[in-house]
Amino acid sequence: MRVVVDLNRCQGYAQCAFLAPDVFAMHGEEALLYDAQPDDIRRVDVLRAVAACPVRAITVEGAGGKWTADRVGVPHGA
Template sequence: MRIVVDLNRCQGYAQCVFLAPEIFRLSGEEALAYEPNPDDARRLQVQRAAAACPVQAILIDRLDGAERRVTS
């Protein structure tokens, strides 16, 4: 699994950080840092974090190469 975050769209609400702290973290006060290639065992956690993003800035790229935006 590959994660891509549109950092221009991200507003630093940090909902993803609360739901998947092993993957997403705040660097400084508002800069988001993240693990772009987390283990597939964390897929559900990452999907929930992406769905919680108020501005839908997180994309999850599946193993088959299909990219999709996760919406809540």
């Protein structure tokens, strides 16, 4: 799956780093590092992170469907 974070929008709330720690990690107090192409087995974690982001900065696309921060309210495909 493919992921991108709009880091202009990101304000370092770190919800993604708690919900999908294999994909998102804080680097220092506020900066975020992430794997833009995590393994599909992380899909549920990543979709939870998308839904939990307070500023809706995470966009995800997966095989067989389109997923964006604006369209995913709750985790799908669980």
